Amino acid sequence: MPEIFVCNASDLGEGNVKVVAVDDREIGVIRHKGQCYAYLNRCPHQGGPACEGVRMPKVEAVLNEERQFFGHRFSDTEDHIVCPWHGYEFNLDTGNCIGDAALRLKRYDVVERQDSLYVVL
Amino acid sequence: MDMFANNVRDLATEEFDTSTLLKNAARQADARNYDDLFIMDVDSHHYENESFGQIAEYIDDPTVRHLALSKAKIGGGRTNFQPSQIGFQDVGGRVTRYTRRKTEQTPPSPHRDITLARRWMDAMGVDMACLFPTPMLHLGMHPQVEMEVTLARAYNRWLYETVLSEERRICSMLYLPLNDPDASIRMIEEFGGKQGVVGFMVTSTRYRPIFDNAYMKVYRMLEERGLPLSFHAGYNWFDQSMSQLNRFISVHALGFTVFNMIHLTNWIVNGLPERFPKLKVMWIESGLAWLPFLMQRLDSEYMMRSSEAPLLKRRPSEYIADMYYSSQPMEMVHNRKALEVTFEMLKAETQLLYASDYPHWDMDLPSTIYDLPFLSKQGKRNILGETALKLFNIEPVWSEKKLRAREAKARAAGVGAEVGA
Numbered sequence: 001m002p003e004i005f006v007c008n009a010s011d012l013g014e015g016n017v018k019v020v021a022v023d024d025r026e027i028g029v030i031r032h033k034g035q036c037y038a039y040l041n042r043c044p045h046q047g048g049p050a051c052e053g054v055r056m057p058k059v060e061a062v063l064n065e066e067r068q069f070f071g072h073r074f075s076d077t078e079d080h081i082v083c084p085w086h087g088y089e090f091n092l093d094t095g096n097c098i099g100d101a102a103l104r105l106k107r108y109d110v111v112e113r114q115d116s117l118y119v120v121l
Numbered sequence: 122m123d124m125f126a127n128n129v130r131d132l133a134t135e136e137f138d139t140s141t142l143l144k145n146a147a148r149q150a151d152a153r154n155y156d157d158l159f160i161m162d163v164d165s166h167h168y169e170n171e172s173f174g175q176i177a178e179y180i181d182d183p184t185v186r187h188l189a190l191s192k193a194k195i196g197g198g199r200t201n202f203q204p205s206q207i208g209f210q211d212v213g214g215r216v217t218r219y220t221r222r223k224t225e226q227t228p229p230s231p232h233r234d235i236t237l238a239r240r241w242m243d244a245m246g247v248d249m250a251c252l253f254p255t256p257m258l259h260l261g262m263h264p265q266v267e268m269e270v271t272l273a274r275a276y277n278r279w280l281y282e283t284v285l286s287e288e289r290r291i292c293s294m295l296y297l298p299l300n301d302p303d304a305s306i307r308m309i310e311e312f313g314g315k316q317g318v319v320g321f322m323v324t325s326t327r328y329r330p331i332f333d334n335a336y337m338k339v340y341r342m343l344e345e346r347g348l349p350l351s352f353h354a355g356y357n358w359f360d361q362s363m364s365q366l367n368r369f370i371s372v373h374a375l376g377f378t379v380f381n382m383i384h385l386t387n388w389i390v391n392g393l394p395e396r397f398p399k400l401k402v403m404w405i406e407s408g409l410a411w412l413p414f415l416m417q418r419l420d421s422e423y424m425m426r427s428s429e430a431p432l433l434k435r436r437p438s439e440y441i442a443d444m445y446y447s448s449q450p451m452e453m454v455h456n457r458k459a460l461e462v463t464f465e466m467l468k469a470e471t472q473l474l475y476a477s478d479y480p481h482w483d484m485d486l487p488s489t490i491y492d493l494p495f496l497s498k499q500g501k502r503n504i505l506g507e508t509a510l511k512l513f514n515i516e517p518v519w520s521e522k523k524l525r526a527r528e529a530k531a532r533a534a535g536v537g538a539e540v541g542a
Contacts, residue, residue: 004126013133021127045454046486047145052132053217084142084217086483100455 003111003118012036012117017051020119027108027119028052032079032092038119039081039095040106048085050105055092056080081105137221139237139480143244149488150246156526159506159517160487162242162250164353164405164447164476167234167284169254169276173202175283179275185268189275203272204259207358209369216482235288241479242290245486248506248520252284252293253322255481258355261300261327270304273297277312285317289518294320294351300327302335309342319513320349322405325380326357332391340393344400349445349512351403354381381407382415385441389419392432394440401512403445406478409463410452416441416466442468445512447476448504449485461495470500474509 006012006020006029018029019041026041028051043050057074064070080089080098089098090105097103109120135141169176177189192202211219227236234252242250257276263269273296284291295312297305305321312318321343323331343350356376357363363379366372381404388394388402419437423430433440446467453460467473478484490496490504510517 006126007129007131011131017132019130019132021129023127042145046489047149049142049145052142054215056213056215082215084215087212087215089215 002121004121006110006117006119009112009115009117015055018117019049019051022119022121026051029110029117029119030055030081030092036110036112036117037081037092038108038110039090040108042106043083043085043088044097044103044105045083045086045088048083048088050081050083050088050090053082053084056082056089058089058098136226137218137224139218139222139225139240140244142218143241146486147244147246149486150244153246153488153491155246155487155491156523156530158246158491158502159510159519160245160247160249160475161506161509161517162245162247162477162479163403163474163509164253164449165238165241165247165250165479166253166255166481167238168256169280170256172232172234172279172283176272176275176279179278180271181274182271185271201256203256203268204262205256206259206356207369210482212482218480219482222480231287232283235284235291237480238288238291241477243520243522245477245479246520246523247477247487248523249290249292249509249518250477251319251509252280252291253353254296257296258324258353259326259357260296260298261324262357266298266300270298270301274304274308274311277308281312281315281317285315289317290520292317292319292513292515294318294322294349297321297323297339297350299323299331299336299339300329302333302339305336305339306342309339309346309348313346313348319515320351320401320403322351322353324355325352325384326355326376327380330387331384332387332393337396340397340400344397347399347401347514349401349403351405352381352384354378354404354406356380378407378411382411385415385444386419389433389437389440390430392430394443395432395434401445403447403474403512405447405476406449407446408450408452409446409448409460409467409473412441412446412467413463438466442466442472445472445474445508447474448490449476449478450483451485451489457495460493464493464495470497470503471508473504474512475505 004020004022006018012018012031014031016031020027027038028041030037032055039051041049041051058078058080059072060075062070062073079092081092082089095105095107111118111120174193177193180186180189189202214220227233260269277295280293295318297308299305354377356372358372363372363376416438423437475490487505491501
């Protein structure tokens with residue numbers, strides 16, 4: 001599997017994104033909470049640059065045992081990639097769209113080797 | 122095997138720029154070869170509040186101008202100069218252009234709004250755009266009718282002198298202060314024939330019924346002059362019904378359709394299409410899904426209660442299908458069959474006009490129309506631009522980018538022909 005050199009691993013700081021152009025594709029490489037993720041930088045909705053938006057925790061509804069509503073909270077365990085054009089949200093770990101499981105961001109593996117980051121095509 | 126990237130961008134150091142944000146839109150335009158396709162966006166926006174100090178200078182009444190300029194200096198605070206709404210259009214920072222656009226660099230001239238419009242228009246492949254304000258969409262609810270008139274005229278004068286006179290690719294349906302019919306007449310007389318003024322727009326969030334006899338002279342004047350009238354949707358969270366809704370998603374989904382549903386129902390049931398048969402009316406930014414509902418609902422009731430709508434000579438749905446609609450926000454992305462039926466019901470190939478609504482959060486690209494498999498080639502051309510040219514009775518102004526691309530193609534073809542000869 002061909003690998004694309006992205007940058008020195010130390011050049012991708014926490015919370016930052018590098019966008020790598022490969023042929024006619026762009027791949028966003030994201031460092032989030034220490035982990036690196038890579039996705040095709042094209043939202044399946046209208047084609048927005050999905051990797052260039054913000055990462056945000058999932059919003060959860062708080063219900064009690066009687067199913068009464070007590071507000072919203074941010075998840076401690078699930079983070080989302082948000083497309084900056086329209087706000088479509090995708091699970092950061094899987095690329096699956098939150099609103100429609102039939103939609104997903106194309107995911108790529110990231111390899112860190114000898115202080116270098118590569119995306120595996 | 123290692124490969125090398127063509128380019129690596131570091132978002133941590135990249136400045137915000139509309140052209141960069143929309144580079145994927147430019148790729149779509151290139152891939153679909155929009156160079157030979159005239160595209161007109163009939164509903165786009167600018168943030169006129171960012172130029173409020175300039176607009177305030179156009180207010181005639183010196184005491185009101187003083188109030189406005191004073192407010193412009195404060196630049197915010199606990200109150201506004203005009204009605205405003207609770208809203209979360211940026212989806213809590215998720216739609217990033219809301220917060221980042223302020224940092225975008227533009228040259229001193231032309232006006233920043235022209236530069237920003239050119240950037241998004243060129244990226245999307247849009248040749249001409251009909252530009253509307255943003256906060257002023259709520260001005261129809263100002264408790265002081267004279268303030269709606271004053272601000273509308275100041276805005277219209279500013280827009281004409283600063284934007285429409287300077288950029289032929291931008292036009293507008295100017296703000297009509299409908300709460301004052303006489304002032305509306307004066308507005309049509311003053312601006313009706315000016316460059317870039319392709320009609321007049323009523324903000325739909327208002328509560329004076331549009332069948333009021335006082336408006337007939339306004340409609341008649343527009344009809345006589347061949348100027349289209351549009352109703353631009355909006356919402357009012359303070360409305361008694363809407364105040365039951367506890368999320369912005371709910372208020373936006375319903376609010377942007379309910380006001381136009383009410384006005385369109387009044388328009389049909391009161392026989393206004395029969396009273397003004399040549400007046401061209403367009404309904405903006407309510408999407409499309411509301412139309413099959415309203416057509417079926419009104420037809421059903423009309424068959425049983427035609428005595429309450431004696432001016433009608435046809436079913437309500439037939440009148441509705443003869444009016445004009447902007448396409449955005451186009452719903453039913455998960456049900457292509459429903460979308461196709463909707464297009465058929467409203468005779469989309471002749472009555473629908475593409476709209477982006479850019480830079481607002483639920484904007485649509487031209488590809489939302491271009492990629493639809495059930496439209497004819499001419500139908501796509503109509504929706505994306507040719508129907509707008511007919512409706513507004515204007516000549517196309519092509520983007521410089523497309524003209525350059527076409528010239529380059531022609532030169533290449535010419536060279537090729539010479540070589541071939």
